[in-house]
Amino acid sequence: MNDSVVGGVGGAAVRAVDVVVIGAGQAGLSAAFHLRRVGLEPDRDFVVLDHAPRPGGAWQFRWPSLTYGKVHGMHALPGMELTGADPARPSSEVIGAYFDAYEETFGLRVHRPVDVRAVREGEGGRLRVETSEGVYATRALINATGTWDRPFWPRYPGQETFRGVQLHTARYPGPEAFAGKRVIVVGGGASATQHLLEIADHAAATTWVTRREPVFREGPFGEAEGRAAVALVEERVRQGLPPRSVVSVTGLPLNDALRAGIADGVLDRQPMFERITPTGAVWADGRTVEADVILWATGFRPAIDHLAPLRLRGPGGGIRMEGTRALLDERVHLVGYGPSASTIGANRAGRAAVNELRRLLAREEERAGEPVTV
Template sequence: MNYISGAEAAEVQSVVIGAGQAGLSGAYHLRRTGFEPERDFVVLDHNPGPGGAWRYRWPSLTYGRVHGMHALPGMELTDADPARPSSEVITEYFDRYERAFDLRVRRPVKVRTVREGTGGRLLVETSAGAWSTRTLINATGTWDRPFWPRYEGQETFLGRQLHTARYPGPEAFAGQRVVVVGGGASATQHLLEIAPYAADTTWVTRRPPVFREGPFDEEAGRAAVALVEERVRRGLPPRSVVSVTGLPLNDAIRRGLADGVLDRQPMFDRITPEGVEWKDGRRVAADVILWATGF
């Protein structure tokens, strides 16, 4: 790789990488403290337009079904149609936000390297040039790095495997036998959507799901944060989000539990060419394995 020298780089006080929720929030607070876009800081985004990871949410995930979306600082998202796809609603909201605060996001820009520069600065090399910066906000998120668990026999499966990141919507599973893996909100939403179309669905998780009644209020939020903090202070990695928040027990979930769609099975032990298998010899035939296993 041919490195760019610091002398060739534009000097700024801060570089923000990513224009999703975290990146836009960071840029807002830079402006609030008196920094000017382009002169004092730049926001770089690899997407072709606003919206961050929300651009890629499946069409059937309407705004009214979103598990949670915190407003960006300085501008609430109001009067959104709950029946519209969340990808459209939130992308439009992010677009309005960028324009309202004149954040001047540069896109599409791919950041190639971040390395030590001279004088205690960082050198950020990108497809659109280089910047020398005192500080960097890494707001790249996780959407581009979906987590695919590895199981014995996975490469022998004759059907289709896909991840939530590329979930096409329920119609794509018409007449198929589908195994959904994961214990979070995405898994339950996928199952409830797919079941009316699929020939059969099976839900598997590592741990039994915990459903919670009532709203996830400030007190519940503080309790969830305390659980995460306790593990981290003990030197343990944090568990999945749903392990500390639980799954909301709404009317759709209740129906799924009652009609057997959300009949959870323990995690299988291996994947066969025709489906999945447990150590006790039980098998489930599958045409698709849908990994709703996070990022």
Template sequence: MTDVVVIGAGQAGLSASYFLRRRNVDHVVLDANDAAGGAWLHRWPSLRMRTVHGIHELPGMPFERPAPDEPANLAIPSYFQRYEQLFDLPVIRPVNVTQVVNDGSLLKVETSDGVWTTRGLINATGTWRRPFWPYYPGQETFRGRQLHTADYQGPEEFAGKRVVVVGGGASATQQLMELAPFASETRWVTRHEPVWREGPFTEDYGRRVVGMVDERVRKGLMPRSVVSVTGLALNDQTRAAIAAGVLDRKPMFERITPSGVEWASGERFDADVILWATGFRHDLDHLAPLHLRSAGGGIQVDGTRVVSDPRIHLVGYGPSASTIGANRAGRSAVRELVSYLDGVLMTAK
């Protein structure tokens, strides 16, 4: 039995735990990973700190930028580990949460390591465990290799290959630029024309972005992808790749053939590999027994609070799905949830 269970120990989960600790709230953080680091543990090994954007320090502990050539999947998890130790956060791992169910006025969190009963829940599971694979006609006939960005290990494995990269996000462009010098030929395809954004990501721009995402989740709609709101960063690296023809976007193909892909016009591209950089979906299946989803397909939230069940807050979801947003969400979720739980206790007395 504990007052609050936090599910997930990424940026949002650790931020929530920090603010719960400051309020002396009895809680536990259940994390599915074997080690500290959240989703950063699963970034591709060749991703270096010099190309990582949007890192924001956790509350109460500065983030000293590592060397540019240090792997991101080592540098940032190391920072997370030091953070957990510094504030003595109650993280238990590896624990896989299977489902959350109602138990009267309480919630039962069923896991691979037993059952926790709690008054409140902060869900911070992110997306890394749910890579999204779209389907296109003929996909099962392709004789080459298909992989998702979640399985990408580095550019060397594409040496001499003809590669199709599918997707319009940052992972797609980063991995394409990285593997293009090794591949014999590449094609970049997206459903929508990419929108390039030049200039700094200012606080005012950030508020506008958050506002657009917030509007959808307040209606119970599925959150939009980050790139659909922010666009792609236009910098020296991407300009050079555009000039070299690497970031030469093609419209989405119509079908997949045994030897490659084919467009509606009849144009074909023979490929050895299709790399699906098609993003992730929020990891929320364990909340299914609570029936939180609305008719719009998403979960209706006000800030971080689930509208249909104020015992539950979602951080790292919708407008808080960024490193800066995750910190703010952790703080506001704790403030609102603790206030609600205190009110319930006062009413009961």
């Protein structure tokens, strides 16, 4: 198999490849590694497109105070361990350098920065991938765009009137920026608790607000517990519902830092406020809290808008999946989506997607009477 250049609209060349991988985070690099393992060559049989300016996936954008030693559950990419990392060094630097070395070691030749604008039905049974560097006609697609580019901002009455600063975890600058400030942190996940524990040492006051009572998990979290949690998320995407994070169904693992935060009153959760005022927030019972900053640690949504022309979303708002495959189009696989939105899940999903696509490409070549080379 090899790529070719075919005619395009208005004289623009369209490059034909077997597989386009969108995204070069953990899931995308894992998929690219396995594509090479089954004999496909980068920039000949497949291309990896990434819109980030440098290697590192979403990790390159993490806040400086998130050191490597604070990272939960970072699993190595397939075929190359991450060794000798300084736990006091920012995770963005450690993992960015690791991803960079990984791309170099396996010759993955990631194209960046490239924006994928749309994926739509093309000619001859191929998918048309429209990007900032041109158009690709591909037999199959591995979407590994993650969630970092789609921070979720809830909407509450009066939000537009707030005279202070509102920001999202995606732009969290580190705890020093909150020195002397009154801060409301909204969200019940790991990022919210990490932010609170850091900010409390600098801020004049902090208030923690969540929609649901947080669940702290005691005891070990082994392989069986992990499989059960992933199964819950997988069932949602099988039904075509928007995926929830794995953390949302496992609870927050209690560690010494969280225990200290609970004991000190930093992690004293309050129910969700009713509305936002120019100077803070008001609860249904009339209680008010004055604030200079509202930090929305409210998570992210899958970055899949470029797939909209394929009409893969179901009535439930999500893409119905079977494993990594979109049920409505066997050419499209999503990795790092739903149950595979973790570092170890992304590795497994990358391998699974490539194994399925390998069979798909082989069937196509048999039907066309071409030699099967995958």
